[in-house]
Amino acid sequence: MTDLMSLVSDWVPQQRWYVGEHAGSPGDDSTGAGRRAPSFELLGSYSLGDPERDPDVRFITVAMLRDTSTRAGSATGGGEGVGAGSVYQVPLVIRNVDSSFDARGYLGTYDTGSGRAAVIDGVHDTAFARALLALIEGEQTARGPGGSADGLAVGLPMPGSRAGRVRASRALQGEQSNSSIVLQMRERESDAEAAPLIVKVFRTLHNGENPDVTLQSALAAAGSLRVPPALGHVAGEWPDPSQPGGRARGHLAFAQEFFAGVEDAWRVARRAAESGDDFTAPAYSLGEATAETHEVLRTHLPEAAATPAEVERAIGEMRARLRRALELVPALREQRVAVERAYERAADAPWPNLQRIHGDYHLGQVLAVPERGWVLLDFEGEPLRPLAERNALDLPARDVAGMLRSFDYVAGALSLAAGHDVVGDWAQRAREAFLLGYASRGGGDAGAGIDARILAAYELDKAVYEAIYEASHRPDWLPIPVAAVGRLLGE
Numbered sequence: 020m021t022d023l024m025s026l027v028s029d030w031v032p033q034q035r036w037y038v039g040e041h042a043g044s045p046g047d048d049s050t051g052a053g054r055r056a057p058s059f060e061l062l063g064s065y066s067l068g069d070p071e072r073d074p075d076v077r078f079i080t081v082a083m084l085r086d087t088s089t090r091a092g093s094a095t096g097g098g099e100g101v102g103a104g105s106v107y108q109v110p111l112v113i114r115n116v117d118s119s120f121d122a123r124g125y126l127g128t129y130d131t132g133s134g135r136a137a138v139i140d141g142v143h144d145t146a147f148a149r150a151l152l153a154l155i156e157g158e159q160t161a162r163g164p165g166g167s168a169d170g171l172a173v174g175l176p177m178p179g180s181r182a183g184r185v186r187a188s189r190a191l192q193g194e195q196s197n198s199s200i201v202l203q204m205r206e207r208e209s210d211a212e213a214a215p216l217i218v219k220v221f222r223t224l225h226n227g228e229n230p231d232v233t234l235q236s237a238l239a240a241a242g243s244l245r246v247p248p249a250l251g252h253v254a255g256e257w258p259d260p261s262q263p264g265g266r267a268r269g270h271l272a273f274a275q276e277f278f279a280g281v282e283d284a285w286r287v288a289r290r291a292a293e294s295g296d297d298f299t300a301p302a303y304s305l306g307e308a309t310a311e312t313h314e315v316l317r318t319h320l321p322e323a324a325a326t327p328a329e330v331e332r333a334i335g336e337m338r339a340r341l342r343r344a345l346e347l348v349p350a351l352r353e354q355r356v357a358v359e360r361a362y363e364r365a366a367d368a369p370w371p372n373l374q375r376i377h378g379d380y381h382l383g384q385v386l387a388v389p390e391r392g393w394v395l396l397d398f399e400g401e402p403l404r405p406l407a408e409r410n411a412l413d414l415p416a417r418d419v420a421g422m423l424r425s426f427d428y429v430a431g432a433l434s435l436a437a438g439h440d441v442v443g444d445w446a447q448r449a450r451e452a453f454l455l456g457y458a459s460r461g462g463g464d465a466g467a468g469i470d471a472r473i474l475a476a477y478e479l480d481k482a483v484y485e486a487i488y489e490a491s492h493r494p495d496w497l498p499i500p501v502a503a504v505g506r507l508l509g510e
């Protein structure tokens with residue numbers, strides 16, 4: 020009979036969040052010339068108690084697994100193979116086989132030694148959601164062989180305030196790098212409906228702080244309405260011989276208020292473009308919200324002067340990314356010299372201070388919340404960048420460029436669907452309104468906007484990143500960033 024580790028090893032490569040070279044392939048040996056079958060090493064685990072003591076739940080465990088099959092340098096995207104040595108977090112609820120559970124989370128059964136049990140993906144099981152929330156609210160520590168997890172409550176919105184009781188939970192479906200669980204809540208005393216929560220379970224674990232947790236928590240603590248109120252997070256440890264002391268420590272999960280029934284700005288903008296509706300007012304207010312967020316990040320977290328060495332480092336990263344893109348996307352090769360010249364011009368411009376930023380800012384990262392306006396999400400930075408780079412200080416111009424690229428993506432997506440160029444003027448007006456809104460709240464150099472040379476370089480760098488991203492994830496959309504590189508160079 021299958022054991023638990025084999026079940027999990029076959030299941031992980033089929034998940035959207037698995038980034039190794041076996042993505043989408045079940046566990047067999049026929050995964051192509053020279054490729055090894057997916058294999059994982061169990062680094063550690065931590066066990067969670069079931070607050071409801073459901074007799075059908077045998078135990079709840081969270082496994083920390085290292086991908087031992089993806090080789091360094093073997094996947095698309097550059098020097099280090101994407102996913103090589105990645106550590107994944109896999110929450111599991113082990114249930115009696117005759118208990119009721121959400122079939123979408125079913126991995127299979129295995130023999131526990133005292134009879135067969137069903138293995139359920141924790142994000143599809145309310146027992147796991149309850150256990151994780153209890154860990155955060157109770158600021159408890161969960162342990163297991165090799166692993167541990169510490170809950171920390173920051174309050175919603177006041178330190179010490181508590182969420183209600185979990186009534187039900189559901190996993191968010193969609194193209195996500197992590198797994199988010201939405202929790203329907205009830206007030207503790209009155210049983211009345213309470214504000215729902217969302218708990219994001221980080222799937223790939225990294226040593227160090229996850230900017231999604233640190234930046235959103237800092238913004239929420241500063242009273243910013245531009246992020247959802249934060250409830251708390253879980254941070255944990257797992258073995259890692261490359262770290263001093265042999266252990267890695269990083270964020271495992273993050274809980275905040277969930278805004279039910281709202282749309283993200285990508286949908287809102289795309290609909291407006293499709294129906295020919297003016298988007299300048301929403302784009303202007305998005306510019307304002309962006310400047311407001313940069314201001315809070317600048318005043319509450321470290322900032323530093325952009326020394327010549329820092330400028331050289333930033334431009335060096337752009338050049339390295341361009342080299343990776345040229346390997347993957349031959350259509351960009353003709354533009355190499357012109358792109359490098361644009362980077363050199365940016366290096367000669369006066370750079371403002373470096374600070375913490377969103378890092379992967381686009382329309383899909385912003386919600387239109389009726390009572391708040393624009394609310395920003397997912398401060399994790401670009402998923403294809405190493406964590407150290409995502410935690411580094413950077414220029415707010417990176418976020419501004421990201422959003423400008425997103426308006427162009429709306430036009431690009433509609434043009435691809437139509438088979439010819441459409442709504443280019445819509446995107447241009449949105450772009451101008453966004454920049455005006457940004458500058459109106461002091462964004463850019465003392466409100467005068469961002470130096471055109473710096474903005475041009477960051478827009479090109481984002482389009483180059485997008486070319487790498489699309490080549491690996493959505494080849495049909497590769498023409499969008501490739502055309503943008505030409506346009507940004509004035510061709």
Ligand SMILES: Nc1ncnc2c1ncn2[C@@H]1O[C@H](COP(=O)(O)OP(=O)(O)O)[C@@H](O)[C@H]1O
Nearest residue numbers: 195196197198217247276277278279383396397
């Ligand atoms: N607080 C929230 N309220 C409402 N929806 C949310 C909230 N947080 C996340 N979402 C939804 O979940 C999606 C994925 O969240 P995100 O933080 O971008 O996760 P990932 O890192 O997996 O991409 C968002 O695009 C949004 O639709």
Ligand SMILES: O=P(O)(O)O[C@H]1O[C@H](CO)[C@@H](O[C@H]2O[C@H](CO)[C@@H](O)[C@H](O)[C@H]2O)[C@H](O)[C@H]1O
Nearest residue numbers: 196379381382383401402421424425428485488
């Ligand atoms: O949301 P993620 O953090 O996973 O970001 C990655 O995927 C995005 C696509 O979902 C990608 O964004 C690109 O496509 C968007 C439209 O789908 C567009 O609005 C963005 O401007 C464009 O960059 C993002 O780059 C990538 O990191």
